[in-house]
Amino acid sequence: MPIYFYPSGNHLPISIESIGNHWNQDSVQRPQGYPYYHWLQSNHGQGKIQIQDQSFILSEGAGILISPFTPHSYTPMYQKWETSFVTFYGSLASDLLQSYGQNGYLLIENKQHLFHNDWIDTLISADQQNGIDPLRSSSICYLFLLTLLQEKQGILTEQHPLYQQILAPVIKEIETNYDQNLTVKQLAGLVYVSPQYLSRLFNRFLGQSTSQYLLNYRIDRAKEYLVSQKQVPIQQVAFAAGFQDASHFTALFKKRVGITPMKFRQLYH
Structure with a gap:
């Protein structure tokens, strides 16, 4: 049951602090949470997971993401409980997970929406064979978080009629024409609702306002341009x-990501 601690001080958008798999889990008490x-x-x-005044049973195939400094404890229900785990930090992790921070946790109970411990085993195996690569671990952790959030959003939102009738067309418009001078008023007019009502729906289903979603989408596209087109000037x-x-x-960009666009590009080149 190995556990590995990664070197600290890596200025990456997401950095792994520790990782472990096939862990014979003992009881853990953290009244101040984990940093x-x-x-x-x-x-x-x-x-059994206890987070403040709430308790959950973490069954085989389920997982839970606990926010920093959230008081919690967990203990085996029976004689043996095998777990895998990762602890991580970084500005991009905070950005991705801020919409789910109100309760201090994100619980995934459906086995079909969780690709179990494969990614943890794969990363540990790669580190054992080739040595620790912080950039590799950062990108794998990022993909895991994206998958986790996409699955969670899909479970909660995509089947809802309001999401299908109002948010889906607006999201498609943003994804298609994000490079144009889109406004929240224009997006609301597309589905014949008020800007205020549209933002309430975005907050309800996606945890952010319409303008925040549009900004985040543009920032994500900018990241792709910065990495894939390294010779293109920042202005373009x-x-x-x-x-x-x-x-x-x-x-x-700096406020959202924590570093300038040029510094972000340098992380990948």
Whole structure:
């Protein structure tokens, strides 16, 4: 049951602090929480999770993501409980997970919506064979979080009639024309609702307002341009992602990601 601690001080959008698999899980008490995000998944057996005044049974195949400094405890239900886990931190992790931070946790109970411990085993195996690569671990953890959030959003939102009738067309418009001068008023008019009502629906289903979703989508597209088109000037990246002013783009990017667009590009080149 190995556990590995990664070198600290890596200025990556997501950095793994520790990782372990096939862990014979003992009882853990953390009244002050843990200083990093903590993903815990149940491989075999069951465990009881206590987070503040709420308790859950973590059955085989289920997992829970606990926010930093959230008081919690967990203990095996029976004689043996095997788990795998990852602790991680970084500005991009905070951005991705901020919509789910109100309760201090994100619980995934449906085995069909969780690809179990494969990614943890794969990453540990790669580290054993080739040595620890912080960038590799960062990208794999990022893909895991994206999958986790996409599955969670799909379970909660995509089947709802309001999501299908109002949000889906607006999201499609954003994804198609994000590089244009879109406004919340225009997006609301597309589905014949008020901007205020549209933002309430975005907050209800996606945990962010319409304008926040549009900004986040543009920032994500800008990241892709920065990495895939390394010779394109920052100003052109800004325009391609739908920002009208390069200075404003740089300020928003740094506020959102924690580093400037140029620094972000340098992480990958």
